[in-house]
Amino acid sequence: MYEQIHLYKLVRRKILPLSPRSLKRNQSLQEQAYQALKTAILSGELAPGQRLVEVQLAKQLQVSRTPIREAMQLLQHENLIANDTNDTLRVATISVTDAAQLYDCRIALEQLSVMETCQNATKSQLKELEQMVEQAEKLVDKPSQLTSFRLLDLDYRFHRLLAKCSGNPWLVSLLDRVFDKMQLLRIQTTKNNPQVLEIRTEHRQIYEPLRDRNSCAAVKAVTEHLIASKERVIREVQQLQQDTTTVQ
Secondary structure, three states: OOOOOOHHHHHHHOOOOOOOOOOOOOOOHHHHHHHHHHHHHHHOOOOOOOEOOHHHHHHHHOOOHHHHHHHHHHHHHOOOEEEOOOOOEEEOOOOHHHHHHHHHHHHHHHHHHHHHHHHHOOHHHHHHHHHHHHHHHHOOOOOOHHHHHHHHHHHHHHHHHHHHHOOOHHHHHHHHHHHHHHHHHHHHHHOOOHHHOOOOOHHHHHHHHHHOOOHHHHHHHHHHHHHHHHHHHHHHHHHHHHHHHHHO
């Protein structure tokens, strides 16, 4: 089951997923190692491109290398860890092509999401969506690293709730897989440019037609929102690649 990493809460509470006491001995060490590593990757504690060394990770989690190795194999299968050209395991990074294709998947899935949400969302779900929009708008004059984390969290929860409101659990499951990869992409891009994520006005433009049960307008709004986000993020990934090439 997917567990969203509330980034701003991790920062405020200083939760370190890789602390020595993070594993519960009454559960599978492989599963616990997997969850700890996945949490660290999706929160940015283990940064995109960072080298992963079994011995070091085993020491941090106070387990043998076997559950670490097994957990890393699962994360490779999920494309959150990858081999580089030297066959070294690293946290996955997202290329321009990856970013474009991920956004294309999201656009297709979320068009269906808002169409079905217009038909199936309850009044309480619509109210929850509105509260998320209002929370984002209140952050407009509070720029900080914490604000960026909170906006990331709000953006994820808003779009995932849209999928839940659709009443289609398969859609939620498919989007969860895309969201994991998108989380890596956002960590990669917002680190140098927090403004790459613009949700304060765009989420309201999605919410209002949902509230009115206007599926055509909702599809148009979510498509425009994701296309605009895609363009901003791709520009940022291209700039990061240029900067890396210049340094090398």
